[in-house]
Amino acid sequence: MSKMHVKLTVNGKAVEALAEPRTLLIHFLREELGITGPHIGCESSHCGACTVDMGGRSVKACTMFVAQANGAEITTVEGLAAADGTLHPLQEAFREHHGLQCGYCTPGMITRAYRLLQENPSPTEAEVRFGLAGNLCRCTGYQNIVKAVLAAAPVMQAQKEAAE
Amino acid sequence: MNEMIPPAGDRAAALKGLGSSRKRVEDVRFTQGKGAYVDDIKLKDMVFGDFVRSPYAHARVVSVNKEAALAVPGVIAVLTAEDLAPLGLHWMPTLAGDRQMVLADGKVLYQGQEVAFVVAENRYACADAIELVEVDYEALPVVTDPFKALEPDAPVLREDLAGKTEGAHGPRRHHNHIFLWEQGDRAATEAVIDGADVVAEERIHYHRTHPCPLETCGCVASMDKITGKLTLWGTFQAPHAVRTVASLISGIAEHNIRVISPDIGGGFGNKVGVYPGYVCSIVASIVTGRPVKWVEDRMDNLMTTAFARDYWMDGRIAATKDGRITGLWCHVTADHGGFDACADPTKFPAGFFNICTGSYDIPVAYVGVDGVYTNKAPGGVAYRCSFRVTEAAYFIERMVDILAIKLGMDPVELRLKNFIRKDQFPYHSALGWEYDSGDYHTAMEQALAAVDYKGLRAEQAERLEAFKRGESRSLMGVGVAFFTEIVGAGPVKNCDILGLGMFDSCEIRIHPTGSAIARLGTISQGQGHATTFAQILASEIGIPADDITVEEGDTDTAPYGLGTYGSRSTPVAGAATAMAGRKIRAKAQMIAAYLLEVHDDDVEFDVDRFQIKGAPERFKTMKEIAFAAYNQAIPGLEPGLEAVSYYDPPNMTYPFGAYICVMDVDVDTGVCDVRRVYALDDCGTRINPMIIEGQVHGGLTEALAIAMGQEIAYDEDGNVTTGTLMDFFIPTAVETPHYETDHTVTPSPHHPIGAKGVGESPNVGGVPMFSNAVMDAFKPFGLTHAHMPHDHWRVWRIANGLGLHG
Known part of the structure; x- marks a missing residue:
């Protein structure tokens, strides 16, 4: 099958490759780039394990082609920690509040929460639950995930204010 | 100093x-x-394998034509049963003493069954080739109902067992019958029931469902032809058992096999079994000399690897007029699908279902379980429970509620009256177990006080009056469950899997x-x-x-x-x-x-x-x-x-707990709003309270899913109608309620640190709690029982059947 030329930015790095037009973004990230944080859980957009951030939106990388990401800026869970290795407040909060167990949903969950808290910097519990409804978790029952996101919100706010 | x-x-x-x-x-x-999960593994020269699966639930496989598939660029091999037969690997032993086709050998017995294994350079070529494998099927009559499967003229599913009147667990009385497993004293139990003041009787279905961990099953097999060593990475909940079984069925010496379970994205029982994908990947790696990766997609997972439950439980429970339980009788029709691949210790073909006398001091009991073949996927795994314990807990906790209705007693009062007392431990149950320790009354009283049980019942009565006056269209249900688990298999003298002792x-x-x-x-x-x-x-x-x-x-x-x-x-x-x-x-x-x-x-x-x-x-x-x-x-x-x-543990451990939830049921939409869940667990000595609570939250959510909608359903033709996450219910953060957790501590007397295990308790106790709440809401209108799952449509139908829609 003929290949197409794709150029995108992933976690701040420019990436260029030839890919079959039908290549799914998740396979491109995981198999071409070795970015294995985003996972595959359902291949039908239901579970959100593959969630990445694309151009300021949460997208499910299992149901979009890499061709659709051409020219885009993509952030995965691997791109959330600071350059010096300092963990993102969400990464800290998930550990602190036991917001994960098997860890399989975690990259997608954190990446979704990262966008949610930019869309709504001080959400209520109900808003967090609604905002994460596209990401399934089989282990935690969400309670501690919600707790972690609510705890990370003011930290992210403070960091944003400090940066401004 | x-x-x-x-x-x-x-x-x-x-x-x-x-x-x-x-x-x-x-x-x-x-x-x-x-x-580092199995699908993250990338080895040099690694290729991908995946299955051609049967669209039919029961059919003869007349022919398989690989030609067009092999012509796809990047396709390396297409394996069928014929290719595996010379190695003796076209069938494999199951954990339950049966055998199972690795690839269809002349016929298929369930939709999604593995027919051919395609190996290709990448996932995409593999998927292309799968479409091009031409399989000629001849459809056969399908039976998905285990009761119909036992009728005299039912289609013969397992032709390979023709004439075999003896199975791994005793006599087979019909061509689709697997075993009858009996425990307790049938005659004495029936005598008690015949002479009892009060007998409650019910058929209770614990429907077929699936553990559905977020990561599906998969493996990477790598045969190093130079060293003769096979390395197998996979989603294995029991890596050593996989090594021994792989050695026994492949003939590769055990020291030449290295099995590695990397990080596993949830198991819940799904990853205990041995699946055709593992065998085919190993064979393909031997044949191609390259590492072979196989990872299920979600549909494959839901349709083929490891269903759970599917027990039809006919129960009778006897009591005195004042509510003293005198006997329990149960017969189960267990739907095992096309092969008996249940993951139970060898001597327990129905697992520890005989824990079904629950937390109650019942003097006499009988259990009989008939295993039956149908045109459904094999499995029968313990989905976040010890072997068949969740079925047992659901059965007894429903039966006690039904008996309470018959006696006109409060379900909590009936429980308190019949609990095994603290001074009776170690307690010998009528069905043969020795409960190690417990203090049920204390746990129950603590739970009742925490939720203000009397207050809840008063509120419920007020709301019912409002409903009757036409001021509300919602009914309040209070669900109570008190469970005793049996976990930690187990003493090697009782418990082995395929002969491997469970130390x-x-x-x-x-x-x-x-x-x-x-x-x-x-x-x-x-x-x-x-x-x-x-x-x-x-x-x-x-x-x-x-x-x-x-x-x-x-x-x-x-x-x-x-x-x-x-x-x-x-x-x-x-x-x-x-x-x-x-x-x-x-x-x-x-x-x-x-x-x-x-x-x-x-x-x-x-x-x-x-x-x-x-x-x-x-x-x-x-x-x-x-x-x-x-x-x-x-x-x-x-x-x-x-x-x-x-x-080698001297006994199992017996965690227990008291669970109570409150639900508002909208009779017009069937929506059940769970507004309060309280879970008290006693898992003995607590190692890490944070992790225990997290496990309880997760298990309760799986219980919520099972009770309220999660199901592997089949139509009459044997098509799986819930094979994607669109149809197979997994609660999101929105449907999932907030949980209150609590505990008592009754250490296990025989465990070195007194710990009992907790991860599965919330599933075992949660399902009857949620289900009992739905029944409780409708109790004033004459409902005693309705089958799970209690999804909106089924709940609406209950309301409709009770004449609540005017």
């Missing part, structure tokens, strides 16, 4: 041992996307500088073993948990064990860990005595050191002892500080 020694309490806290809500060591990797193990090496590594025969799938097993050890040997690495899942390095399922890690491997720790401590005591120049008996362990009795200022810390163990010649002692323990 005494003042220099920090108090024992401070030193104990620094260890982060038993009882500490220590943060998980696993999370540093997982939160950064650095987990477990821990091996500890203390390093010279006083840190350590512990390896176990279990494997975490999210339970946090790397965190909690280090805590057990920290308390046993006085080395901080942070200085102990826990490693599992590599059969080349870990001691042999039977793996993680049935809540057995803490009861069995946790015990092995404590026992191995005690061996370390015993040697450390001798070293300390030598260093302190006193007799062994003159020193005593104190948190993180040995001190001279009566002279605590004279001590040697475990760190000092470790260094001396390696670097000082001690007369009569070998150098080094290591220990291993293989622990």
Whole structure:
């Protein structure tokens, strides 16, 4: 099958490759780039394990082609920690509040929460639950995930204010 | 000098041992996307394998034409049963003593059954080729109802068993019959029931569902032709058992097989079984000389690997007029699908279903379970429960509620009246178990007080009056469940799987500088073993948990064990860990005595050191002892500080709990709004309260899913109608309620640290709690029972059937 030329930015790095037009973004990230944080859980957009951030939106990388990401800026869970290795407040909060167990949903969950808290910097519990409804978790029952996101919100706010 | 020694309490806290809500060591990797799951493995020259699956539930496979598929660029091989037959691998043994086709051998018995295995350079070529394998099927009559399957003229499903009147578990009385397993005293039970004041009778279906971990099953098989060694990475809840089974069925010597369970994205029983994908990947790697990866997609997972439940339970429960239970009778029609691949200990073809007398002192009982073949997928795994315990708990907790209705008693009052009393433990149940410890009355009373049970009933009565006056269209239900689990299989004398005894193990090496590594025969799938097993050890040997690495899942390095399922890690491997720790401590005591120049008996362990009795200022810390163990010649002692323990538990453990929820049921939409859930668990000694609570939240959510909508459903033609996450209910954060957790502590008397296991309790107790709440809401209108799952449509139908829609 003929290949197409794709150029995108992933976690701040420019990436260029030839890919079959039908290549799914998740396979491109995981198999071409070795970015294995985003996972595959359902291949039908239901579970959100593959969630990445694309151009300021949460997208499910299992149901979009890499061709659709051409020219885009993509952030995965691997791109959330600071350059010096300092963990993102969400990464800290998930550990602190036991917001994960098997860890399989975690990259997608954190990446979704990262966008949610930019869309709504001080959400209520109900808003967090609604905002994460596209990401399934089989282990935690969400309670501690919600707790972690609510705890990370003011930290992210403070960091944003400090940066401004 | 005494003042220099920090108090024992401070030193104990620094260890982060038993009882500490220590943060998980696993999370540093997982939160950064650095987990290493099987699909993350990428080996040089690795190829992909995947299946051609049957669209029919029952059909003859007339022919398979590979030609067009093999012509697809990048396709390397297409394997069928014919290719596997010379190796004797077209069939494989199941965990239940049956055998199962690896690839369709002449016929298929369920939709999604594996027919051919395509191997290609990449996933895409593989998917293309799968479409091009031409299979000619001849459809056969389908039977998906286990009762119809036992009718005289039912289609013959297992032609390979023709004429076999004896199966792995005794006589077969029909061509689709697998076994009849009986426990208890049938005649005595029936006599009690015949003469009873009150008998409640009901057919209770625990529907077919699926564990559906977020990560599906998969493996990478790599046969190194030069060394003759096979390495198999996979989603295995029991890596050592997989190694032994792989050796037995492939003929490869066991020392030439290395099985590695990497990080596992949830198991819940799904990853206990041995699936055709593993066998085909191994064969394909041998044939192609390249590593082969196979990973299920979600539909494959839901349709083929490891269903759970599917028990039709006919029950009768007898009582005196004043509510004293006198007998329990149960017959189960168990739908096992096309092959009997249930994951149960060999002597227990219905698992531990005979725990179905529950938490009650029932003098006489009988259970009979008939296993039946149907045109459905094989499996029958313990989905977040010990073997068939959730079915048993659901059965008894529904029967008790139904009996309460018949007696006109409050369901809690009936429970309190019949609980096994604290002074009756160890308690011998009518169906043969010895319950180790319990204090049910205390737990129940604590739960009732926490939720203000009387207040809830008063509120319910008020709301019912409002409904009757036409002021509301919603009914309030209070769901109560009190469960007793049986976990931690198990004593080797009773429990084995395929002949492999169900002990477990821990091996500890203390390093010279006083840190350590512990390896176990279990494997975490999210339970946090790397965190909690280090805590057990920290308390046993006085080395901080942070200085102990826990490693599992590599059969080349870990001691042999039977793996993680049935809540057995803490009861069995946790015990092995404590026992191995005690061996370390015993040697450390001798070293300390030598260093302190006193007799062994003159020193005593104190948190993180040995001190001279009566002279605590004279001590040697475990760190000092470790260094001396390696670097000082001690007369009569070998150098080094290591220990291993293989622990065969004397009994199972019996965690229990009291669960109560409150639900508002909208009779017009069928929507059930769960507004309160309270869960009290008694899992004995608590190792890490944070992790226990997390497990309870998760298990309750799985229970909510099962009770309220999650189902593997089939139509009459045997098509799976819930094969994607669109149809198969998994609650999101929106549907999931907030949980209140609580506990009592009744240690297990036979476990070295008194721990009982907890991960599965919330599923076992949660399902009857949620289901009982729905029934309770409709109770005033005459409902005694309705089958799960209680999805909106079915609940609406209950309301409609009761005439509540006017």
